[in-house]
Amino acid sequence: MKKKIYDILKGEIVTFRLSPGEPLLEQNLAKRFKVSRTPVREVLRRLNHEGLVEIVPQKGAFVGRIGFTDVREIFQIREALEGLAAKISASRFTKKELDEFESALDTEDLDKAEKVGRKLHQIILEKAGNKRISNLIDILRSQLERMYFFAKNLPGREKRSLEEHREILQALQMKNGELAEKALRKHIVSTMRTVIESLGEG
Secondary structure (H helix, E strand, C coil), X not given: CHHHHHHHHHHHHHCCCCCCCCEECHHHXXXXXXXXXXXXXXXXXXXXXXXXXXXXXXXXEEECCCCHHHHHHHHHHHHHHHHHHHHHHCXXXXXXXXXXXXXXXXXXXXXXXXXXXXXXXXXXXXXXXXXXXXXXXXXXXXXXXXXHHHHHCCCCHHHHHXXXXXXXXXXXXXXXXXXXXXXXXXXXXXXXXXXXHHCCCC
16 A cells, blocks of 8 residues: 555656645545555655655655755756766667667657657666666656656757757767767756756746
């Protein structure tokens, strides 16, 4: 049951069905899920550890807010780690794999293109074969998912993202590690700037 509660609350936080700063009352959640307050408290602690919930002593739990500092720190880490992964993996893709990505990104369907782009990020990490990079990214996974959902829905972001993923793919097709790293870093910085601007700080 704890996993079900965790999955539901995480999904609602990541997709902003629960708003940043919204209180998460143990009693109400226990009633909603028809459980005691103990599993609810444990789930809230886990979400707090993942950066999605803020627990304030004497006040309770709240949906974590998205602040400028949080955005910068998360994207800076992602830029460094995924950029390095792109550099390492550039020579490890097969022509068939790259051709499939090229075909998939040759589309005007932005929702489809975003899914392909996310898959490209995933395969780059896998091809890099560095477990520590993957593990560090996994630690931030929940917060990255939230940032992804936020950025995805900003005007013009999906179209720019498609163009940036095509640039990353071109560098991989050239098997140019330095160019792949540069293109991926550019993409992540671009996303970060979009999020920061949308929060009111350009």
